[in-house]
Amino acid sequence: MDSLIAAAGRALAGGDALAALKHVGLRDDPPALALRGIAMAQLGEHPRARELLKRAARGFGSHEELARARCVVAEAEVALAMRDLGGSARPLATAAATLDARNDRANATQARLIALRRLLLLGRLDDAAAALAPLDTSTMPPALQAVTELAAAELALRSLRTADAEAALARARAAAERARVPALLAEVAEAHAALERPAARRFHAEQEQPLRLAEVEALLGSDALVLDACRRRLRAGSQALALARRPILFALARALAEAWPGDVERDLLIARAFRMRRPDETHRARLRVEIGRLRALAAPLARIDATARGFALTPLDAAYPVVVLVPPVEGDQASLLALLGDGAAWSTSALALALGASQRTVQRALVELEAAGQVRSIGRTRAQRWLAPPLAGFTTILLLPAALPLT
Numbered sequence: 001m002d003s004l005i006a007a008a009g010r011a012l013a014g015g016d017a018l019a020a021l022k023h024v025g026l027r028d029d030p031p032a033l034a035l036r037g038i039a040m041a042q043l044g045e046h047p048r049a050r051e052l053l054k055r056a057a058r059g060f061g062s063h064e065e066l067a068r069a070r071c072v073v074a075e076a077e078v079a080l081a082m083r084d085l086g087g088s089a090r091p092l093a094t095a096a097a098t099l100d101a102r103n104d105r106a107n108a109t110q111a112r113l114i115a116l117r118r119l120l121l122l123g124r125l126d127d128a129a130a131a132l133a134p135l136d137t138s139t140m141p142p143a144l145q146a147v148t149e150l151a152a153a154e155l156a157l158r159s160l161r162t163a164d165a166e167a168a169l170a171r172a173r174a175a176a177e178r179a180r181v182p183a184l185l186a187e188v189a190e191a192h193a194a195l196e197r198p199a200a201r202r203f204h205a206e207q208e209q210p211l212r213l214a215e216v217e218a219l220l221g222s223d224a225l226v227l228d229a230c231r232r233r234l235r236a237g238s239q240a241l242a243l244a245r246r247p248i249l250f251a252l253a254r255a256l257a258e259a260w261p262g263d264v265e266r267d268l269l270i271a272r273a274f275r276m277r278r279p280d281e282t283h284r285a286r287l288r289v290e291i292g293r294l295r296a297l298a299a300p301l302a303r304i305d306a307t308a309r310g311f312a313l314t315p316l317d318a319a320y321p322v323v324v325l326v327p328p329v330e331g332d333q334a335s336l337l338a339l340l341g342d343g344a345a346w347s348t349s350a351l352a353l354a355l356g357a358s359q360r361t362v363q364r365a366l367v368e369l370e371a372a373g374q375v376r377s378i379g380r381t382r383a384q385r386w387l388a389p390p391l392a393g394f395t396t397i398l399l400l401p402a403a404l405p406l407t
Helices: 005-011 017-024 031-043 048-060 065-081 090-101 106-119 125-132 140-159 162-180 182-198 213-220 249-261 266-274 281-298 332-338 348-355 357-370
Strands: 200-204 207-211 223-226 233-236 240-242 263-266 302-305 312-317 322-326 377-378 385-387
Touching: 005 017, 005 031, 005 065, 017 031, 031 065, 048 065, 065 090, 065 106, 065 348, 090 106, 106 125, 106 140, 140 162, 140 182, 140 281, 162 182, 162 357, 182 213, 207 213, 213 322, 223 249, 240 249, 249 263, 249 266, 249 281, 249 312, 249 322, 263 266, 266 312, 281 302, 332 348, 332 357, 348 357, 357 377
Parallel strands: 223 322
Antiparallel strands: 200 207, 200 322, 223 233, 233 240, 263 312, 302 312, 377 385
């Protein structure tokens, strides 16, 4: 390794991309191309960075397996920054194995962290927890320690374990200070801010109250009967009924919970669940069927009783109230806006993967949001990306999609 390559590498490790480019900006040999690609990525020029890294990988010979593996890892990180979440995870896993075999522990760890962060973006929290468990921060350089702890904090936040998130963020801050990388310090500060911003709203007795994440965690851990409109669940203590895949039952449960301790008229329930303004006897018969299904599912948590006007929801333990927890921003596009609110440019395919929806559905939603001035697009055809201004004033943790159970 020549002195300019070594100097550029040290500059990149410290986050000084411009200094690195001064050393290798005019060189076209594979090591210089790789470093130029990493520098361009640090400057936010991701398409150019990806092109340079691909050229570098092609330039390394068959005997330079280690260098090619490092290029694969760097390109995967650029793809993550571009929110290009498609493709197979196998090349990155193969690169990590190659780096381990060649005793490049730092880059092997980086590869595994990229895979972990991809799982978090896709909402695959169980898989992310499994990927995080074997990582040992005690043997990592400070910058990788900070990234690992930030991933642990995000996983804890998405899982509503605020105490674990605060502990991970404290470790991330200490590691970032040792690494002296401004971007890491800024990321830690932003994660800390999310803990203090409102994350949801609580409706109870016709009153609304904003809640921070810690307060949401406390509410969901209480014995109150909570209609959680953020994750579409009905829960009391440790028992929960998932309604994310049952939109009609969720609409009925929410209407009943909002009316507690009163009841809801049958025609109003039909309007909420079936979107019918002029119901007839067929709609009332369908309502009885759906109420029967909801009554059977909710039996471990609550009763649904018929009244003269309609139906009423009653907790099994009358000593505890019924509370409705709603997200700070509602609507069919709330999760889409939450993903776009991170400030990164997302492709339609990546949004579809993260939301578990079809690209056509996501495209229609994006067109509606663009017409409303809430998102904007850059580029055309396959290079098109979507952006939205950050949703300031509250955290979007509870709006972010999570992988749903199959049952």
